[in-house]
Amino acid sequence: MNIEDCTVIDEILEANGNSATNLISILQQIQGKYRYLSQEVMEYVAKKLQISPAKIYSVATFYENFSLEPKGKYVFRVCDGTACHVRKSTAVINALRGELGLINQDTTDDLMFTIETVSCLGACGLAPVLTLNDVVYPAMTPDKVKELIKEIKEKENGKV
Amino acid sequence: MGIMIIDGHRVEFTDEQNILAVIRKAGIELPTFCYNSDLSIYGACRMCVVEDDRGNIHASCSTPPKDGMVIKTNTERLHRHRKMILELLLASHCKDCTTCERNGSCRLQDLAAKFGIKKIRFEDTRPKAEIDKSAKGIVRDPNKCILCGDCVRMCSEVQGIGAIDFAHRGSEVRVTPAFNRPLAESNCVNCGQCAAVCPTGAIVINNQTDKLWHLLGNKEGKRIVAQIAPAVRVAIGEEFGFEAGRNGLGKTVAALHKLGFDEVYDTSLSADLTVIEESNEFLDRLNNNGVFPMFTSCCPGWIQYVEKMHPELKPNVSTCRSPMSMFSSVIKDYYNKKDDGKETYVVAIMPCTAKKYEADRPEFTAADGRQETDLVITTRELVKMIKRAGILFNELEGEAPDMPFGLFSGAGVIFGVTGGVTEAVIRRCSTDKSKEALDKIAIIGVRGRETLKTTSIMIGDREVKIAIVYGLKAAGELIKDLQSGKVYYDFIEVMACPEGCIAGGGQPCTKYKDREHRARGLYHVDRKLQIKSSDQNPAVTQIYDYIIGKRRHELLHIDYVKDGKHEE
Numbered sequence: 205m206n207i208e209d210c211t212v213i214d215e216i217l218e219a220n221g222n223s224a225t226n227l228i229s230i231l232q233q234i235q236g237k238y239r240y241l242s243q244e245v246m247e248y249v250a251k252k253l254q255i256s257p258a259k260i261y262s263v264a265t266f267y268e269n270f271s272l273e274p275k276g277k278y279v280f281r282v283c284d285g286t287a288c289h290v291r292k293s294t295a296v297i298n299a300l301r302g303e304l305g306l307i308n309q310d311t312t313d314d315l316m317f318t319i320e321t322v323s324c325l326g327a328c329g330l331a332p333v334l335t336l337n338d339v340v341y342p343a344m345t346p347d348k349v350k351e352l353i354k355e356i357k358e359k360e361n362g363k364v
Numbered sequence: 365m366g367i368m369i370i371d372g373h374r375v376e377f378t379d380e381q382n383i384l385a386v387i388r389k390a391g392i393e394l395p396t397f398c399y400n401s402d403l404s405i406y407g408a409c410r411m412c413v414v415e416d417d418r419g420n421i422h423a424s425c426s427t428p429p430k431d432g433m434v435i436k437t438n439t440e441r442l443h444r445h446r447k448m449i450l451e452l453l454l455a456s457h458c459k460d461c462t463t464c465e466r467n468g469s470c471r472l473q474d475l476a477a478k479f480g481i482k483k484i485r486f487e488d489t490r491p492k493a494e495i496d497k498s499a500k501g502i503v504r505d506p507n508k509c510i511l512c513g514d515c516v517r518m519c520s521e522v523q524g525i526g527a528i529d530f531a532h533r534g535s536e537v538r539v540t541p542a543f544n545r546p547l548a549e550s551n552c553v554n555c556g557q558c559a560a561v562c563p564t565g566a567i568v569i570n571n572q573t574d575k576l577w578h579l580l581g582n583k584e585g586k587r588i589v590a591q592i593a594p595a596v597r598v599a600i601g602e603e604f605g606f607e608a609g610r611n612g613l614g615k616t617v618a619a620l621h622k623l624g625f626d627e628v629y630d631t632s633l634s635a636d637l638t639v640i641e642e643s644n645e646f647l648d649r650l651n652n653n654g655v656f657p658m659f660t661s662c663c664p665g666w667i668q669y670v671e672k673m674h675p676e677l678k679p680n681v682s683t684c685r686s687p688m689s690m691f692s693s694v695i696k697d698y699y700n701k702k703d704d705g706k707e708t709y710v711v712a713i714m715p716c717t718a719k720k721y722e723a724d725r726p727e728f729t730a731a732d733g734r735q736e737t738d739l740v741i742t743t744r745e746l747v748k749m750i751k752r753a754g755i756l757f758n759e760l761e762g763e764a765p766d767m768p769f770g771l772f773s774g775a776g777v778i779f780g781v782t783g784g785v786t787e788a789v790i791r792r793c794s795t796d797k798s799k800e801a802l803d804k805i806a807i808i809g810v811r812g813r814e815t816l817k818t819t820s821i822m823i824g825d826r827e828v829k830i831a832i833v834y835g836l837k838a839a840g841e842l843i844k845d846l847q848s849g850k851v852y853y854d855f856i857e858v859m860a861c862p863e864g865c866i867a868g869g870g871q872p873c874t875k876y877k878d879r880e881h882r883a884r885g886l887y888h889v890d891r892k893l894q895i896k897s898s899d900q901n902p903a904v905t906q907i908y909d910y911i912i913g914k915r916r917h918e919l920l921h922i923d924y925v926k927d928g929k930h931e932e
Binding site for chain 2: 243246247250256257258259262265267268
């Protein structure tokens with residue numbers, strides 16, 4: 205881990221009083237920064253908080269919300285709950301995967317996109333629904349998905 | 365205080381924390397997996413369920429007793445529940461009982477038999493997990509884990525290490541080291557306490573008896589020498605029906621001779637060497653402004669703990685080898701010089717799983733690539749060998765250890781119990797070796813069952829402050845206090861296992877109350893020996909005169925700081 209990362213994590217630890225009782229909040233904030241929890245980071249936190257790395261691994265693997273794998277800059281969470289499913293969420297997922305070329309993986313190699321499915325987003329009235337980095341997109345169709353990805357890619361390319 | 369009605373009988377309770385303890389007091393042994401009186405209460409296995417007078421079911425381990433409580437422990441409904449739990453546990457358990465290390469000593473197997481489980485209705489859908497053989501002392505087979513969490517709590521609550529913990533959730537929960545790495549890459553110190561509490565074969569001692577059988581079966585041109593650690597003698601008998609604490613050294617020596625060992629020695633002798641070297645080193649540090657506090661170095665679990673968790677303390681650890689490693693180098697040196705065409709193999713009978721790791725360390729590997737201690741066999745492994753050979757241990761006529769390394773002092777014997785090393789060192793440092801003086805040393809606070817004991821002695825006109833600690837969690841807390849300047853000690857004895865080697869990871873499994881008998885057993889042996897102080901042992905003098913000579917540092921010391929031979 206480089207010095208820059210250490211400073212970032214030290215700040216997060218400091219903000220949480222360097223206390224192991226705030227472990228979940230610490231991990232959430234770290235994930236907020238890096239989009240996932242790397243082994244290096246977890247080991248560093250374990251050392252700083254004087255708890256065992258196995259304990260942190262235990263917490264990090266317990267909660268679905270924590271990711272131990274790197275995630276893309278744009279995370280699609282497609283709802284596949286009952287309501288969304290019957291309103292053809294499968295087609296939406298397939299369109300996403302096809303468009304991004306994600307067959308046996310969930311994250312693109314350039315760490316730009318990640319696809320996840322969730323069991324219910326609690327917005328059945330908007331079915332089929334997905335969220336993109338916490339912004340809700342209601343009543344999705346394969347075409348709308350393609351449009352959305354095109355927009356993002358253009359935005360990203362424009363940056364470069 | 366109060367009265368409970370258990371299965372229709374009045375039972376009085378006083379300070380019991382849970383009704384399980386009251387039930388056991390009433391003479392009913394409820395089945396449990398996750399309840400271990402030395403650890404916190406977890407309430408996971410639900411085997412200890414009881415029914416109250418309203419038909420509600422409680423886990424007795426985590427229910428406090430109340431006055432007037434009426435409970436039943438053996439209703440048909442409870443049996444149905446327990447059987448169901450067993451069936452479910454067995455469903456996701458690798459059932460290769462006949463080839464399992466714990467065959468015959470497994471609690472799951474035992475309870476399945478007691479509850480008459482004949483058929484398991486559920487399919488095992490779990491993917492097969494890999495067996496972790498990376499650690500030298502223990503082997504972990506996740507396929508046999510029933511998730512009782514005893515090992516997890518032992519490792520974090522008693523040892524303060526937390527090398528293993530639960531990971532994942534729901535049906536996917538596993539006990540694993542951090543990041544699913546092999547144990548050897550975690551902060552595990554091989555103390556083996558997890559294996560000692562595991563009710564199944566999920567964590568077991570790394571069984572090396574086959575290697576020893578092979579060695580004993582191919583003896584031509586070899587001299588096979590055994591050394592028996594002090595703590596083995598007071599525990600081995602338990603596996604053969606003797607009460608805890610009975611001295612089984614004589615029978616063990618006889619059994620080893622019968623198994624084919626050429627020479628059988630007692631590690632208590634090299635414990636005497638350790639006492640001399642350690643006290644010399646301590647006095648040397650005292651006179652030459654050395655690094656303080658000085659920690660003892662006999663316990664390999666503790667050595668690994670320092671290396672993995674507190675490398676800054678390495679210079680504080682005594683450079684003395686452990687008694688086992690001292691003995692191996694002395695024995696080999698002695699026989700190599702004899703040059704009688706025989707190759708010498710040293711097998712150490714130890715109460716300890718971490719000794720397997722110690723023997724394997726590069727520092728203790730000779731120039732020819734062989735380990736100085738060729739093989740380490742734990743007490744439990746030796747018991748298996750004795751049983752396999754059909755030797756009737758109980759009927760053996762006791763034998764004395766062989767010469768020339770068969771004489772030992774009481775000071776060497778008490779190494780096996782917490783405080784023993786310190787007491788032995790104080791005996792050595794004391795100029796007055798009268799009976800009264802030695803009796804006085806025994807009561808200055810070196811004996812007893814507390815995790816941390818402190819005392820002080822006068823050496824010249826300097827007061828030397830001493831701490832004695834067992835359990836690595838307690839050691840860790842002491843280090844914290846030392847480093848924050850809250851306390852100060854000159855000499856600190858650390859033993860990783862509860863109350864020292866007597867409850868080592870390689871010993872027959874023990875409970876709090878039996879440990880006391882083992883400790884008493886060692887003190888009893890000490891009382892019966894004529895030689896009380898290490899420097900009075902004539903064998904020690906001879907070893908120094910004829911074997912060690914000026915090569916003290918080569919044969920008796922090690923420098924873990926430089927990871928190589930110790931330099932003067």
